Amino acid sequence: MEELIKRYEYEIIANDFDIAGSTSSSIKRNLKSIGVDPSIVRKVAIVSYEAEINIIIHSKGGKMCLEIYKDKLTIRAHDNGPGISNIDLAMSEGFSTATNEAREFGFGAGMGLPNMKKYSDNFNITSSSEGTNIDIDIYMD
Amino acid sequence: MERAFYLDKNKCEGCTNCMRKCPTEAIRIVNEKAVINNDKCIHCGECIRVCPYNAYNSVTDKIDDINKNKFSIAIPSTAVYGQFHIGTEICNIHKALLSMGFDYVYDESWGADLVSQAVRNRVKEIKDNRPVINSNCPAVLRLIKVKYPSLMENIIQLQSPMEISAILARKKAKEIFGKNDEDVEVFYISPCPAKSIRVYSPIVLGPSKIDKVISLKEIYGDLIREMKMHHEICYSNPSIKGLKWSLSGGQCEAAELEHSIAVSGIENVLNILEEIEMGKLNHIDFVELMSCNESCVGGPFNFENPFVAKNNINYIIKNTDNSNILIDDIDRFEEFDKLGYFEQKINLGFKNAQALNIKAGIERLEKVNQMVKILPKIDCGSCGSPTCRALAEDIVDGINTIESCVILKLKK
Numbered sequence: 166m167e168e169l170i171k172r173y174e175y176e177i178i179a180n181d182f183d184i185a186g187s188t189s190s191s192i193k194r195n196l197k198s199i200g201v202d203p204s205i206v207r208k209v210a211i212v213s214y215e216a217e218i219n220i221i222i223h224s225k226g227g228k229m230c231l232e233i234y235k236d237k238l239t240i241r242a243h244d245n246g247p248g249i250s251n252i253d254l255a256m257s258e259g260f261s262t263a264t265n266e267a268r269e270f271g272f273g274a275g276m277g278l279p280n281m282k283k284y285s286d287n288f289n290i291t292s293s294s295e296g297t298n299i300d301i302d303i304y305m306d
Numbered sequence: 307m308e309r310a311f312y313l314d315k316n317k318c319e320g321c322t323n324c325m326r327k328c329p330t331e332a333i334r335i336v337n338e339k340a341v342i343n344n345d346k347c348i349h350c351g352e353c354i355r356v357c358p359y360n361a362y363n364s365v366t367d368k369i370d371d372i373n374k375n376k377f378s379i380a381i382p383s384t385a386v387y388g389q390f391h392i393g394t395e396i397c398n399i400h401k402a403l404l405s406m407g408f409d410y411v412y413d414e415s416w417g418a419d420l421v422s423q424a425v426r427n428r429v430k431e432i433k434d435n436r437p438v439i440n441s442n443c444p445a446v447l448r449l450i451k452v453k454y455p456s457l458m459e460n461i462i463q464l465q466s467p468m469e470i471s472a473i474l475a476r477k478k479a480k481e482i483f484g485k486n487d488e489d490v491e492v493f494y495i496s497p498c499p500a501k502s503i504r505v506y507s508p509i510v511l512g513p514s515k516i517d518k519v520i521s522l523k524e525i526y527g528d529l530i531r532e533m534k535m536h537h538e539i540c541y542s543n544p545s546i547k548g549l550k551w552s553l554s555g556g557q558c559e560a561a562e563l564e565h566s567i568a569v570s571g572i573e574n575v576l577n578i579l580e581e582i583e584m585g586k587l588n589h590i591d592f593v594e595l596m597s598c599n600e601s602c603v604g605g606p607f608n609f610e611n612p613f614v615a616k617n618n619i620n621y622i623i624k625n626t627d628n629s630n631i632l633i634d635d636i637d638r639f640e641e642f643d644k645l646g647y648f649e650q651k652i653n654l655g656f657k658n659a660q661a662l663n664i665k666a667g668i669e670r671l672e673k674v675n676q677m678v679k680i681l682p683k684i685d686c687g688s689c690g691s692p693t694c695r696a697l698a699e700d701i702v703d704g705i706n707t708i709e710s711c712v713i714l715k716l717k718k
């Protein structure tokens with residue numbers, strides 16, 4: 166196991182559209198101020214934004230973590246259900262069960278999970294009715 | 307030149323207005339005077355606009371800087387055409403410039419017209435890094451470099467209308483007047499400090515084809531005088547497409563791009579760049595980002611307010627007929643494109659401001675966050691730093707002290 170340098174944790178509240186994106190914004194701001202390479206920051210920004218929004222619009226709420234290691238960043242998005250019944254289907258481009266309300270806010274293109282996978286170096290997703298866990302690594306070299 | 311404007315210390319009262327308005331937190335108040343950090347300044351001119359004491363002045367070339375031994379060309383920004391009373395003919399503005407000592411005037415709207423076509427083609431060719439960002443507002447380019455470096459790759463690698471106009475004006479000097487490049491000097495009449503700094507110290511784009519930059523404010527009085535003295539009927543021949551480039555949305559319109567958005571005003575630009583960085587605008591093909599309200603008609607060195615200038619330009623557009631345009635350059639797009647005239651490399655090399663290692667960076671951030679907790683968080687600016695958070699950073703970086711906080715002192 167690599168040495169963990171720092172861990173940040175954020176609470177994400179379901180259906181709170183007012184502050185949707187604020188967690189990924191502060192993750193982005195922190196990484197910039199720490200001095201992480203801009204292209205890495207951008208990947209993390211995209212990945213954490215999609216993960217945050219998914220927790221807000223599809224789940225009962227949960228939390229996100231940013232872990233900083235010597236040469237990688239790990240983003241963990243863990244929520245409290247209801248889970249994804251068919252992960253392969255959810256991962257396919259264009260698949261979405263977003264509500265009309267969420268669509269009015271511009272979400273629901275079904276591109277969130279595919280994009281998260283695209284911008285990460287390791288992408289791991291597990292899901293049950295207890296909750297969905299996504300763990301993502303982005304390397305810093 | 308490190309900066310295209312300066313602060314008159316005698317006029318500065320240390321009022322903190324500019325410091326609080328600066329989008330990159332480049333200003334501090336030290337010993338009751340504003341001090342600008344050149345590494346952070348993007349030349350947006352917000353400080354110039356907001357200063358109640360008019361303490362900021364442009365560093366500009368002057369009419370006297372015309373070299374009599376050279377063939378001198380003036381290229382007025384298209385925004386200049388909106389600075390005179392409604393109905394003023396562009397040809398009269400050009401004539402006034404000629405009588406002030408220039409040998410030739412090139413109309414930037416033609417350059418802009420040609421760039422529109424290049425933008426359209428290029429955006430269609432580019433497959434990734436959406437949305438593509440315009441390259442003609444030097445303040446926005448610097449903003450991206452200092453605050454959103456990961457978006458450098460989205461900037462379109464094309465010349466601006468100003469640069470294309472300089473290239474074509476030099477070509478004209480050769481073709482019509484037989485002047486060699488080294489015997490020609492090109493002046494740009496600029497609405498902003500950003501254009502000067504693009505010419506004098508390009509950090510994002512390659513070297514400029516403009517030699518000297520005169521701020522519009524500098525020659526406005528002389529221009530008005532000349533125009534009154536030599537007013538006569540003449541024929542103007544601008545490009546409608548090109549004129550639109552001085553107005554917000556004009557580039558999108560001229561390039562006829564379907565999924566494009568236009569954003570003007572530095573605060574709006576900051577917000578949209580945040581969103582682009584999160585990948586929220588990947589479905590948009592092109593964004594036109596301009597630092598000034600309403601685009602270049604809102605430039606800080608203009609005379610008219612942006613909205614009046616916009617109406618003036620729209621009036622010219624309405625009264626211009628391009629059906630029998632007499633500009634040969636406009637028909638030579640393919641030829642210029644093949645010659646590579648529109649190509650402009652972007653200097654991608656982004657260096658981290660402090661090149662900290664991650665551990666030291668985290669330690670610094672922790673200290674800053676601790677310090678923010680102690681400070682009153684009312685962002686009054688009396689300490690000389692723009693926000694409590696900025697003061698916290700300045701304390702940690704050793705350029706200010708906690709004793710500067712007036713509120714904490716009062717509480718004691």
Ligand SMILES: Nc1ncnc2c1ncn2[C@@H]1O[C@H](COP(=O)(O)OP(=O)(O)OP(=O)(O)O)[C@@H](O)[C@H]1O
Nearest residue numbers: 219223248255261262263272273274275276277278
């Ligand atoms: N945390 C989650 N909990 C429950 N279901 C989820 C969760 N995340 C994704 N899903 C399901 O997977 C589908 C696809 O997710 P994805 O993020 O790819 O698209 P989207 O959120 O619907 O639209 P977009 O992200 O493009 O706005 C969602 O519509 C939803 O049904």
Ligand code: SF4
Nearest residue numbers: 328347348350351353
């Ligand atoms: S020009 Fe803009 S960036 Fe530079 S100091 Fe003034 S407000 Fe700040």
Ligand code: SF4
Nearest residue numbers: 443498597598602605
């Ligand atoms: S919008 Fe135009 S006038 Fe304003 S800074 Fe940019 S280029 Fe200059």
Ligand SMILES: [Mg+2]
Nearest residue numbers: 218219277278
């Ligand atoms: Mg999603």
